[in-house]
Amino acid sequence: MSGKHYDVLIVGSGAAGCVVADYLAQHTDKSIAVLEAGPLDRNPMIHIPAGYSKLLAKDTAVWPYDTVPVNGQRRRFRMGKVVGGGTSVNAMCYVRGQKQDFDAWQEAVGETGDWSWDTMRKTYIEQERNDTFHNEHHGIDGPLSVELPKGINELNQRCMKAFQEFGLDYNADYNGTTQTGVSPVQMNIDNGKRASAAVAYLHPQVDAGRVDLLTSRTVTKVLIEDHKAVGVCVRHGSSEEEIRADLVILSAGAVQSPKVLMHSGVGPREQLETFGIPVIEDLPGVGENLQDHPIIPIAAFVKGKMGYQSAAQGVGMLASGARYLVTGDGPASGNGIETVSYFDPDDLENQEPTVQCYHEPIISEDGLNPSGSRSGVTFATVVLQPRSRGWVRLADADPTSMPLINPNFIGDPYDLKVGIAAVKALRKVMAQRSLAEVIEEEFVPGAAVQSDEDISGFVKQVATTMWHPVGTCAMGKPEDPMSVVDARLKVKGIDNLHVIDASIMPQIISGNTNAPTQALARHASKMLVETYFAKAPAAA
Numbered sequence: 001m002s003g004k005h006y007d008v009l010i011v012g013s014g015a016a017g018c019v020v021a022d023y024l025a026q027h028t029d030k031s032i033a034v035l036e037a038g039p040l041d042r043n044p045m046i047h048i049p050a051g052y053s054k055l056l057a058k059d060t061a062v063w064p065y066d067t068v069p070v071n072g073q074r075r076r077f078r079m080g081k082v083v084g085g086g087t088s089v090n091a092m093c094y095v096r097g098q099k100q101d102f103d104a105w106q107e108a109v110g111e112t113g114d115w116s117w118d119t120m121r122k123t124y125i126e127q128e129r130n131d132t133f134h135n136e137h138h139g140i141d142g143p144l145s146v147e148l149p150k151g152i153n154e155l156n157q158r159c160m161k162a163f164q165e166f167g168l169d170y171n172a173d174y175n176g177t178t179q180t181g182v183s184p185v186q187m188n189i190d191n192g193k194r195a196s197a198a199v200a201y202l203h204p205q206v207d208a209g210r211v212d213l214l215t216s217r218t219v220t221k222v223l224i225e226d227h228k229a230v231g232v233c234v235r236h237g238s239s240e241e242e243i244r245a246d247l248v249i250l251s252a253g254a255v256q257s258p259k260v261l262m263h264s265g266v267g268p269r270e271q272l273e274t275f276g277i278p279v280i281e282d283l284p285g286v287g288e289n290l291q292d293h294p295i296i297p298i299a300a301f302v303k304g305k306m307g308y309q310s311a312a313q314g315v316g317m318l319a320s321g322a323r324y325l326v327t328g329d330g331p332a333s334g335n336g337i338e339t340v341s342y343f344d345p346d347d348l349e350n351q352e353p354t355v356q357c358y359h360e361p362i363i364s365e366d367g368l369n370p371s372g373s374r375s376g377v378t379f380a381t382v383v384l385q386p387r388s389r390g391w392v393r394l395a396d397a398d399p400t401s402m403p404l405i406n407p408n409f410i411g412d413p414y415d416l417k418v419g420i421a422a423v424k425a426l427r428k429v430m431a432q433r434s435l436a437e438v439i440e441e442e443f444v445p446g447a448a449v450q451s452d453e454d455i456s457g458f459v460k461q462v463a464t465t466m467w468h469p470v471g472t473c474a475m476g477k478p479e480d481p482m483s484v485v486d487a488r489l490k491v492k493g494i495d496n497l498h499v500i501d502a503s504i505m506p507q508i509i510s511g512n513t514n515a516p517t518q519a520l521a522r523h524a525s526k527m528l529v530e531t532y533f534a535k536a537p538a539a540a
């Protein structure tokens with residue numbers, strides 16, 4: 001490969017990288033390569049929907065990041081390291097967010113670009129192939145499959161009823177008119193298999209010979225000459241090489257994109273100088289503005305055998321696996337979550353919910369895999385618009401070192417207030433008839449945690465990642481000193497270098513971040529074609 005030149009190099013084959021590669025392959029005749037640090041997505045547990053919890057439990061196909069101590073403890077902060085990136089290991093929940101999230105993006109760029117809800121809503125619809133909703137909110141012929149659960153287990157049915165008894169409306173479609181309500185989960189699953197971004201977008205272009213996919217290649221820095229990107233340095237095993245290109249797209253995700261930029265000499269001057277990295281462009285926003293949704297689990301044991309506690313362990317797991325292999329259905333064919341609520345604990349009528357709550361029909365110690373034999377339910381409760389801001393910084397000058405990650409969970413009083421209100425609301429939900437009939441006892445936080453002070457301590461102690469880091473290369477107006485990319489996602493001060501991934505979100509979306517990342521990548525790809533590859537009008 002050494003000495004090879006491409007028209008376009010895309011670093012990272014995750015949610016964004018796959019979309020960009022596919023769009024450019026379809027709309028240009030340029031040579032394109034995708035460089036991915038991880039391996040091919042061959043592991044069958046990637047493609048069996050319920051397999052992700054087993055991958056994560058064994059640290060398979062992930063970057064084994066931990067955070068710096070947050071509220072006194074380091075927390076696991078795994079990210080996908082495999083073709084498909086996060087979309088090959090995630091929980092597949094398909095959520096678009098709220099209109100006001102994109103109003104904030106538009107405000108961040110002002111008159112310099114179009115990131116309006118109208119534009120992003122159309123983009124979501126273009127990408128979507130929904131098997132259930134065929135109306136003005138949804139697409140039916142895009143590359144990305146979206147399905148509803150094929151059935152809802154009794155424990156989740158009871159959760160849905162209990163939320164309604166609590167006063168929250170049933171909402172068939174949280175990606176439709178309003179997000180507020182209790183709903184079945186929409187998932188990126190296609191006929192019983194994970195619909196990763198690699199499956200939906202990248203593999204078809206690789207198979208067609210339009211895109212070169214180079215795996216186990218870790219990009220250590222972007223080569224920059226005269227403030228223009230001209231290629232990348234790549235590590236492959238113990239060897240290093242340079243690959244040259246006319247256009248470089250960083251789609252390495254919210255942890256690695258800022259890290260690669262900093263090693264390339266683009267970032268906060270003080271930090272780069274600390275590690276002896278020559279400063280090419282002093283951009284203080286690189287690595288700052290880290291946002292993530294903090295999960296606060298609230299859990300209770302239930303009577304008898306309900307939910308998926310036994311289906312996901314031991315003999316039950318073997319039976320689920322066998323059923324999946326024979327019929328393609330059963331517990332292994334879904335993400336194991338099935339239902340969700342969006343609400344404001346202080347005002348159930350509010351159409352701008354502040355809390356997302358997945359109803360997981362298991363009791364878990366690691367947040368993913370069932371622990372023990374007693375059945376139960378865990379409400380994975382999330383502050384949708386956290387105000388805490390953290391950072392990603394270099395640990396040292398070595399580009400192969402893990403970066404320092406500080407998500408600063410519950411670092412803002414607003415996040416704590418919403419977290420406490422959510423815990424209290426969930427206790428009221430659990431006291432409603434449909435759940436009270438089956439609940440034996442609260443497990444977490446537990447009966448001893450009652451006062452606001454105790455709940456506050458609990459929230460700070462347990463809040464951890466929903467695996468939604470964003471914001472570390474935020475887009476913004478040119479005059480905003482903390483913006484890293486402009487409204488076309490070009491890195492400020494460096495030509496032919498763009499960042500297109502979750503890191504460019506100036507503000508986190510109120511929901512899971514895969515669908516928004518894919519939508520932003522499509523919108524940005526259209527701008528790339530306009531900027532670099534539009535054909536000149538034919539001479540008159």
Ligand SMILES: Cc1cc2nc3c(=O)[nH]c(=O)nc-3n(C[C@H](O)[C@H](O)[C@H](O)COP(=O)(O)OP(=O)(O)OC[C@H]3O[C@@H](n4cnc5c(N)ncnc54)[C@H](O)[C@@H]3O)c2cc1C
Nearest residue numbers: 012014016037085086090091092093219253256502512514
């Ligand atoms: C466990 C988990 C569960 C999640 N659940 C959901 C969910 O249910 N719904 C949802 O919407 N979102 C979910 N997410 C979040 C979602 O997957 C991410 O927001 C999304 O994948 C981000 O896309 P990205 O393109 O920014 O980065 P990624 O998808 O992380 O892709 C980045 C890619 O770049 C590669 N890379 C990084 N550095 C380099 C380098 N230096 N050189 C070469 N390659 C590199 C990585 O290996 C990776 O493949 C989850 C994420 C995780 C990890």
